[in-house]
Amino acid sequence: MARSGPPLRLFQNWQAKLAATPMILTALVVFIGCSLWTVVYSFTNSRLLPRLEFVGLAQYERLWSTPRWQVSIENLAVYGVLSLILTLAIGFLLAVLLDQKIRFEDGFRTIILFPYALSFIVTGVVWQWILNPDFGLQHIVRGMGFSGFTFDPLNDPNLVILALLAAGIWQGAGLTTVILLAGLRGIDEDVWKAARVDGIPTWKTYIFIVLPMMKPVFATCVVLISAGIIKLYDLVVALTRGGPGIASEVPAKYVYDYMFGNQNLGQGFAASTMMLAAVLAIIIPFALFQLGRKRRV
Amino acid sequence: MAQALRAAPATELDGISVSIRDLSLSYGSVEVLGDLNLDVKDGEFLVLLGASGCGKSTLLNCIAGLQPATEGQIFISGQNVTWAEPSERGIGMVFQSYALYPQMTVEGNLSFGLKNARVPKDEIRRRVARAADTLQLEPLLKRKPAALSGGQRQRVAIGRALVRDVDVFLFDEPLSNLDAKLRAELRVELKRLHQNLGNTMIYVTHDQIEAMTLADRIAIMRGGKIQQLASPDDIYRRPANLYVAGFIGSPPMNLLPGRLEGNRFTGALTADVTGYDFTSRPRGPEVVLGIRPEHVRTGAAAEALPIRAEALVEVVEPMGADTLVWAQLGQTPFRVRMDGESRVRAGDRLSVGFDPASLSLFDAASETRL
Amino acid sequence: MSDAAFPTRAAAPARASAPRGRLLDGPAGVAPTRRMNPKRIMVYGGLIVFSIYYLLPLWVMVMTSLKGMPEIRMGNIFAPPMEITFEPWVKAWSEACTGLNCDGLSRGFFNSVAITVPATILSIAVAAVNGYALVNWRFKGSEVFFTILIFGAFIPYQVMIYPIVIILREIGLMGSVWGLVLVHVVFGMPIITLLFRNYFSSLPPELFKAARVDGAGFWGIFLRVLVPMSLPIFTVAVILQVTGIWNDFLFGVIYTRPDSYPMTVQLNNIVNSVQGVREYNVNMAATLLTGLVPLTIYFLSGKLFVRGIAAGAVKG
């Protein structure tokens, strides 16, 4: 029989609302609440404990005049640009190679993607061993007769970024490959037939026809890679611990060290707020772009 | 609306199975259904017919309670069910995509609703057996939907409505996913089912043949409003407005704009419409004259008719049983359906004629029937 | 449809001289292809070079972990061991020292299990219900919360870690395994909710409507209609969460105490501890042990793993 109450707005669908409470709490309390909390406290002089004693932009001034932060930002910029370009280039190259109707495609893909299943700590430790100057690559090349050969990125402030890149790309390029391969497979077969009938060489088809069609997929990859770059932390801890000296420090490590090591919360909050600002600078244009695309469709 | 769940005044809903009063539904600012009123009689087979996107499924979902209405009331079997849950409304529903639960056997699909309603086990078994018998599903009871053909799946979906022992069946394009032959078979089966059960059935389709063959009455919808609610015969012979006239019939009615002075029509042809059954007097001289391609006579047969003209044949489409002729009447395209035996070619001049009793006249401004 | 229906159509012309046989000699049948043309060689060559780059670290890891320290000091990290020893593995598992205690990685392993199992189950349960509510039971604001959730996936964790320390301290979970479980449930929610939302919205809505007409309620439809038909997506979610949670380092190091450290944190402490002689073979054995769980899942699940990350990534 029919229920007898006019459904009150708040209780309409109450089970769904109840079931979604964890999501609502996560969204409001953690993602919005905690972020705002940190932003607010980044304007205070909190040290060991958070204190609401506002000091304006003092923490930021100190942050930007700290050499370690400057190095961190510089490293992140260099690592970020190189890693983005190399990951996309290698990812696309591998995706195209895998797309050539080859035998053992599954095998090759399994090999390329497996590091993605590993922890950054594992990756960092392995590469630390491979790049070990006394036993690793340098040692072996020297053993082959090139006794003057030096390649010791872990102890060379100028090259240490290379070590991070080698390990980071080893772990992450597989994901880009798989996403781009899915993008390639999503392209209409007829495009290929038309290009073949027109006699356009394969490489030209890839570069001038397929690549432009994959813009949205590339955009997705860029966002994913960028998000990973900004979070870069575990790998540095395991591979270089920020060294030699402060040569491979990154912002995320700065935040952690100041919050939990140096007991200078205000610095940690200011640094993490800068990270948030950087992410928003990437995410917001992308979101607007996506929104615009949806509108037009 | 506040005390709406009382039983409605008995006299008003006597013999009415489903009654829809002032129903409106909007998605944000988009109005999908507007002030819709509809009474479906007990045991009636009502077909909702209309172009894609006109709101047929939305109306059906409102009746089922799957879509809360923005405004208005819905009565089923004398009860106001506007706020009731779908399962409390005494309806069964069949969907185009079958919507069978893939992980349950046919038997599980049929009994799921009864289990939810905590019907005793014996009763469930009895009702499932009866539905399986009616729809010839016994050999399939232990199978999963994936192992059934399209026609079998749709029969299970119908069975799922059948076991619920309800007064009203709702169908949303149940035959659209089937191939032509199966569709014709199941159509007959549905008609037989309706005759045997005597339930009220509301049936959404955009297939005219289904509508004409199954319906006691057809409701033609457009933009969330009912354009005409009448028997198939009336809809076909006496369309209420230009939209219905153009929508029903394949190929659609020839529509010739012109002027009507007294009983004299002038346009692509001149005609004396004496003998036409006017329902209302024209408000202005501008009218549209409609004549169905199959009501046009040609050649010798045309000579005897009151209205005659000569058309120029452009394209001939032989279809076996009959032949479709695309012609020009002056500057106006004109379609004629001829016997399959007739021989005409492009470029021929064809004399055509028809009876005033078989034509329709519409007011050009309001587009309604005269 | 036969000729009889259209008597005027002339019967087909008599099949007098259908052409037969081959015209002269010339290309006929399948064109011959060279099995290995330069293009193919380049393709396979490229793939093999990359495969070496990808496999070499794994190879080095395994080889080093099977050698004794003297052999490592003498030799070549790429060479297979002359004398296989499993001692490094035993040592890594049960004797290696991490700061306070010297009972190896085993403690970290069991901690990681105790964290990963409940966190995986809880986060998937919560996210699946979220996805279901978002698709089938939309309420005012539900999409807003979801959008915030997805944005949240991109906020650097560093912005939220300290306030969460305070929250966990307030509810008394700071430093415990359950606090870390809660953190994983929260931070796993965006991607897994997205996964389930996309999956549920790809199901025909009529299925949900039919279940409602059949009288099933919020939980009835979810548990008896949708969950049984969602096994693949649950598998994908389990793969994603187990690997993600197992591999976490940042949350582990912040929200647990040394005696409840997960395996990754312990591994880092073993390898990068400053005191003592470095035992590279033990380090590599420890690394392999830590990577074993996600690698096993990866190699067993194959396509599903790919599908999981692709679904999470492309649609996001």
Ligand SMILES: Nc1ncnc2c1ncn2[C@@H]1O[C@H](COP(=O)(O)OP(=O)(O)OP(=O)(O)O)[C@@H](O)[C@H]1O
């Ligand atoms: N969730 C929604 N939000 C906004 N508009 C909607 C929504 N659902 C349906 N509509 C609109 O309501 C109108 C009616 O839709 P409905 O599904 O009832 O059409 P229909 O007559 O059943 O069409 P079809 O024959 O294609 O099934 C359409 O114009 C559709 O775009």
Ligand SMILES: [Mg+2]
């Ligand atoms: Mg519809």
